Amino acid sequence: MNARPFRLLLVPALAAALCGQARFTDVTKQARLVFRHDAQKSGKKFLPETMGAGCAFADLDGDHWPDILLMNPQPVLYRNNRDGTFTDVTASSGIPRLPRWPMGVAVGDYDNDGRPDLYLTALSGDRLLHNEGRLRFRDVTAQSGIANSSFGTSAAFFDYDLDGRLDLFVANYVVWSPQGDLFCSLDGVNKSYCTPESYRGVSSRLFHNLGNGRFEDATKQAGLYDPTSKSLGVSVLDFNLDGWPDLFVANDTQPNKLYRNLRNGRFAEEGVAAGVAFGEDGVARGAMGVDAGDYDRSGRPHLLVGNFSNQMLGLYHNEGTGLFVDEAPRSTVGRASLLRLAFGVFFFDFDLDGWLDLFAANGHIEEEINRVQPKVTYAQPPLLFRNLGRGRFEDVTMKLGPDLQRPLVARGAAWADFDLDGDPDILLTANHGPAVLYRNDAAPREHHWVGFRLQGRRANRSAIGAIVRIETSSGRQWGMVRSGSSYCSASDLVVLFGLGRDQQIRSVEIEWPGGARQRLTGIAPGRYYDIEELPQS
DSSP: OOOOOOOOOHHHHHHHHHHHTTEEEOOOOTTTTTOOOOOOSSSSSOOOGGGGOOOOEEOSSSSSSSSEEOOOOSEEEEEHHHHHHHHHHHHOOOOOOSSEEEEEEEEEEETSSSOOEEEEEEBOOOEEEEEEETTEEEEOHHHHHTTOOBBEEEEEEEEEOOSSOEEEEEEEOOOOSSSSSSOOEESSEEEOOOGGSSOBOOEEEEEEETTTTEEEEEEETTTTOOTTOOOOEEEEOOTOOOOEEEEEEEEBSOEEEEEEEEEESSSSEEHHHHHSSSSSSSOOOOOOEEEOOOOTTSSOEEEEEEOOSSOEEEEEEEEEESSSEEEEEGSHHHHTTOOEEEEEEEEETOSSSSEEEEEEEESSSTTTTTHHHHTTOOOBOOOOEEETTTTTEEEGGGGHHHHHHOBBEEEEEEEETTSSSSOOOOOOOOTTTTTTEEEOOSOTOOOEEEEEEESSSOOOTTTTTTTEEEEEEEEEEEEEEEOOOTTOBBBBEEEEEETTOOOOEEEEEEOOTOOOOEOSSOOOOOSSEEEOOOOOO
16 A cells, blocks of 8 residues: 655646636535524523534435435435435435434445445434435334444444444443533633533443344443543544554544554554544643545555644644654644634545545634634634645635635535536535535546445445555555544545546556455546445355
8 A cells, every 4th residue: 555656746737726716616505405403502501502413425325426414303314316406305214303412424334235324323312224215214223232322423334343244333422411411601600511521421332233233232342441531523444554444533622542453353542652642732632523534645544633723633644653643733734723623524635636635614612702712713614725745735715715715613524526527525514503515616627536436245335444546647546435534424435536637547456345355447537436346256
């Protein structure tokens, strides 16, 4: 997975494009997405009212066009009409109402029947929904054996023991209930929202897939039980490149955790030794969302972490020795994000130049924060950093049109190419506010792309954990099919590559979970390929 060094191409042409008509366009209204998140505000300043919920891009009906799920007490499912619009099909979907304060969503085919299923998190009421086909779902939580009665947030399907069945990791936040709510105050008189330090942590959960639709709680057996954690984000990555999926868990005011897969059903926690547990000052930060990606083509996955305001984003570079170094403090990424409170974050190549860019959805939790900290606002614009190569980034948010510059109290964030034109689009949710769909009109026309939809046979059918490696004249890239990441959200399971001006693809290789390798020939830019794992001889 070592990348050949090469120089960054097309910077002048791209800079000119960004100064012209390149933009992200808010197409929410014309796409017929009519949605507003309900924070269920009670006037009592309950902690969950500040959290907000996530969203998902996923092809749930098998037509290759990403559909949309938005979390609310009644989650809302939108079918992609394949013409730039969506239709609300919630009423016929069978998706149940959830308890108060729904939170996150994960997507994966846990029973290998060829249809992606849903796991929805909520305060004391997670749900596993089996995909019955034709955008209809059945609640199978009770018979599945999954029981997460905590404050569920982000979740991810992954095959941690490589047995071909998707397991499930569920991040949990704190011990909270209306009856146990505490009185917190900034002025000693009026109630304010409590910070997570006021409440006890609670362990996240690992559910091992036994087959036949059943799961068992393997948290303690796997070495993942930790009642001190206050987890909001989870990303699956193979940080040591041994072929086994590891976990990074983002914690709010508690140390982040990096769990190395020991390849025997257990994990070892190495966050402190790896340098990802704390900020530069040695203090645990308010971490929210997280993603993993190879932004410098080193062949290794690095980490992007959304943190509280006055803490800046975390951009942890994987040194390949078991150690990560936070590059944000000495870069544009750190300076531009210092006053933002980032929830959903992800890597994606928005301009299709072959280098992963950074996106952060921002918004504070305290409505009156500007009165206490004049430089910090409640609603905040997103941040988009263009990758310049050699570890350098440029904040291009202000260059990509007025729609992306509008402040939001943003929370969930996901990406997918919803209109199948080859470039990644963005979906955001806002706490007690609207969902926003941004169409990508920023990728230069001369930049090429290629995408892959994978389906496992020996591996899990969703191919989660599979790695695609490609090589063009500009060098090598790779991408992994991954569930989870961001904050309480799920991006499309497609692997999408920007190729810049490269018009020929020299090689494509897929490494399936378990180690089987498959080479592809005749791959050309400008289309998506549906690839099924070959049977083993």
